[in-house]
Amino acid sequence: MSSSAPQATPSSQAPRVSGAGPQAFADRHIGPRGAEFDRLLNEVGVASLEELADRAIPAAIRQEGELDLPPALDEAEVLAELRRIAGRNDPGTPMIGQGFYGTVTPAAISRNLLESPAWYTAYTPYQPEISQGRLELLLTFQTMVQDLTGLPIANASLLDEASAVAEAALLMSRANRKAKNGVILVDQDLFPQSLAVLPGRARAVGMDLRILDLTGGLPEIQEPIAGVIVQQSGSSGRLHDWAPLVSEAHERNAMVTVVADLLALTLVAAPGDLGADIAVGTSQRFGVPLFAGGPHAAFIAVSEGLQRSMPGRLVGVSHDDAGRPAYRLALQTREQHIRREKATSNICTAQALLAEAAACYAAYHGPEGLTAIAERVHGYARALAEALSAGNVELVSEQIFDTVVARVPGRADEILAAAAERGIDLRRVDDDHVGISTDERTTAAEVAAVVESFGLEAHDIVPVAVRLPEPLRRASGFLTHENFHAYRSETRMMRWLRRLADRDLALDRTMIPLGSCTMKLNSAVEMAAITWPEFADVHPYSPLERMRGWQHLVTDLEDRLAEITGYAKVSVQPNAGSQGELAGLLAIRRWHISRGDDQRDMCLIPASAHGTNAASAVLAGLRVRVVKTAEDGTIDSEDLDRAIAENEGRVAAIMITYPSTHGVFEAEVRDVCETVHAAGGQVYVDGANLNAMVGLARPGRFGGDVSHLNLHKTFCIPHGGGGPGVGPVAVAEHLVPFLPGDPLEGDPGRPSASTGDGGGAVLSDAAAAGQGLPVSSTRWGSAGVLPISWAYLALMGGEGLTAASSVALLNANYLAKRLGEHFPVLYSGENGLVAHECILDLRKLTARSGITVTDVSKRLIDYGFHAPTESFPVSGTLMVEPTESEDLDELDRFVHAMISIRAEIEDVAAGRVEAERSVLRRAPHTAAVLAADTWDRPYTRELAAFPLPSLRVDKYFPPVGRIDGAHGDRNFVCSCPPPEAFAEAGGDAEATTATTEEDPTR
Secondary structure: OOOOOOOOOOOOOOOOOOOOOOOOHHHHHHOOOOOHHHHHHHHHOOOOOOHHHHHHHOOEEOOOOOOOOOOOOHHHHHHHHHHHHHHOOOOOOEOOOOOOOOOOOHHHHHHHOOOOOOOOOOOOOHHHEHHHHHHHHHHHHHHHHHHHHOOOEEEOOEEEHHHHHHHHHHHHHOOOOOOOOEEEEEEEEOEEEEEHHHHHHHHOOOOOOOEEOOOOOOOOOOOOOOEEEEOOOOOOOOOOOOOHHHHHHOOOOHHHHHHEEOOOOOOOOOOHOOOEEEEEEEEEOOOOOOOOOOOOEEEEEOOOOOOOOOOOOEEEEEEEEEOEEEEEEEEHOHHHHHHHHHHHHHOOOOOOOHHHHHHHHHHHHHHHHHHHHHHHHHHHHHHHHHHHHHHOOOOOOEEEEEEEEEEEEOOOHHHHHHHHHOOOOOEEEEEOOEEEEOOOOOOHHHHHHHHOOOOOOOOOOOOOOOOOHHHEEEEOOOOOHHHHHHHOOOOHHHHHHHHHHHEEEEEEOOOOEEEEOOOOOOOOOHHHHHHHHHOOOOOOOOOOOEEEHHHHHHHHHHHHHHHHHHOEEEEEOOHHHHHHHHHHHHHHHHHHHHOOOOOEEEEEOOOOHHHHHHHHHHHHOOHHHHHHOOOOEEEEEHHHHHHHHHHOOOOEEEEEEOOOOOOOOOOOOOHHHHHHHHHOEEEEEEEOOOOOOOEOOOOOOOOOEEEEEOOOOOOOOOOOOOOOOOOOOOHHHHHHHHHHOOOOHHOOOOOOOOOOOOOOOOOHHHHHHHOOOOOOOOOOHHHHHHHHHHHHHHHHHHHHHHHHHHHHHHHHHHHHHHHHOOOOOOOOOOOOOOOOOOOEEHHHHHHHOOOOOOHHHHHHHOOOOOOOOOOOOOOOOEEEEOOOOOOOOHHHHHHHHHHHHHHHHHHHHOOOOOOOHHOOOOOOHHHHHHOOOOOOOOOOOOHHEEEOOOHHHOOOOOOOOEHHHHHHHOOOOOOOOOOOHHHHHHOOOOOOOOOOOOOOOO
């Protein structure tokens, strides 16, 4: 047994939680146990966690008193309370549609992917050699979207459909060089939530957006048209042949975006076949539950030449150092952390886990299965339409896929009430129109009940055969790749997912010590409730009386987060941290405008800030001035004063990350806040690092006006390989009116109907100020994962949360002390302590040896670790964050690996080993390389595979060697290739990759 093994008797230095005992949840969430605390505290040089917090956190911001939260519950009590809350929901039978539909999640996918920690605890695949499994599924998602949309390039998902529509508008506006920044025309039949989100995003960047009826063609206007947005099956349910409009738009140098339904595209003409340049939509109905609005993976697909302008992430194909095809994130120079204020989107992660689920759904059913589901959905919609027509009910459109909209002058509420009595919810379009949508779960009895709700007699209901005119019918094939045919049995699906998971390193195998990304425990009890039908099967637009449980949970969660942060109110609508940033900055911008300060458009951003900060500021209509960083890593006060003086009367806000991205609590943070406030600006405190402050300091009390929080970091929603995320926005009292509005209530700045003259006037920011703009499709964003954070807060209680923050500081300082003599720690606070993360400086070592941070990251794979964050925020460094969930054994395992690597670097620096032929430069080492008949490397196989004796047990072997990223960008491929590509490279014939073709935009 190692000297650091947990002891049976808890140490007096262990964190104390009321009621703490063997079953206290905080005791299970926090990694160090018993006597481990003595060693940790002694190494750091403090007597207690309280002393550590007092020394690390400036006294001026240190929280006084305890968090006023309900007492902690144990696991059984939390599950019982969640059952009670869920029981207040009544999902009923939603036939509301409007972009959200009932679907059946195959148990093989739910159990082996959505509920598997091997998948949901994975990080974004920035280290591709240890992410080949999730990258293959994301590539499968891209291929699925490309095939169904008929467009050659798709990304690895977006956040939701409404924001995807907004991203498409921004893309056309900047990418159409023949009509750059021209008018964007939007058909008024888009879903209402898209028409609510889109105008606010457009106004923020000065886009000329006009919403009008485009069914008769484009209006005669003088201004150049940059883009047109239409929906194949929109609010009216009408299927319209948009091919003539697409041709007309192209003749006038306009680009065209088609909002499409993936299931409908098995029957309906693909956007690419219509000539569209872009297609967007959601993959929700591909096996992803309603989740009261999310998380659901949206998509965007584009024509050739637009790949370097499209938002989000692309998975591409390159090869490793042995020539074996390998997956990676492609075109990473588009990452917003790199482009900052020049970024074209602020999306950093998306909905990876849900995209993977949708890809599995397509693979499980295959093209024939998906087509059969679509035919059944369409058949019931046609049966309903015919029954209503036979009863003399007028329909808005005869050409439909899944949605019937009936004209019922003055009777809408009567019909909705009659349907509700039968347990069915329909869509109230207005006083005179009712919408009904069928889905995968619709039955004949439900269709009959709807017919009876109209006061008609329902005869035998059977699905009607597909009846679509030729111009609307799909003619092209789809989903021809083997992945959509090989895994149709549950046995093969189960083994495929297991095989892919085994190729990856996730939190279920090892610590992921990523600075600024907080990979902590996502406990099983926290995850338990999200798939309960009472939560998962609720439609986001159901009547509120059916959502009492959701209302209670959201309100309670928002109240707890407000108490933790010290702000007046919180909104959980933003469905990613990037969207929380945007919502907060929009609130600041619109608050200034409401006061007549239209000129305040400058956002000050320290050089050390997260890259999405600058991108979000630009998308909120703000200009960016970068504030320098002083030598000690703090904000340069002189440059801050200079920036304010240069922009007198124009400063809208400063965005600061606290603790800073340099891993320290800056003592002058209150001074910075007061300086900006004195200049008339607002203070945005990026909450990405809040996990170091919960219970110890409140941003809303030391000067912050706005913060976004990352529930997928601090509050235990798992990263899921790059999503889902939730980025609630918290604000001070004066900004409460500017929190995100309910998309069901529309955008306050958008006219309710087109003017009909092609003008489609949009109100100015000033006219619309005073109300919050929606930033996602639903009032609670990705509600489906909120029970995770609620459970975490309920399980931990105030004392447990405070203890977690304190132990996060303890673990980080322990690593800083243990590794500091081998790798200098770049920044520390006034008392020589770091916050929850530390930056290891390798620049001098690199200068001596030629070994880079990338070499160290790849070598860590051989030691069974995911690498820390590379070269952010300082090039040539590694940012390490252990989190409070890691115990002493795991911390020491990482320390031993890093010390061993340091010795390997010294061998190179001393000239004993050539850098290019070193074990570091040739890392990581695959089993195939190690077992090859020939070995021509100057180090032993033993050193390559087992540099430490402990690695002889449970050794992880990466599936590929070091990947050539530059080759993948020069020869860009983003779809699944035939499996023989692997066979030709000597690999696994069951894996997939892609053949390469030269990228035409290079």
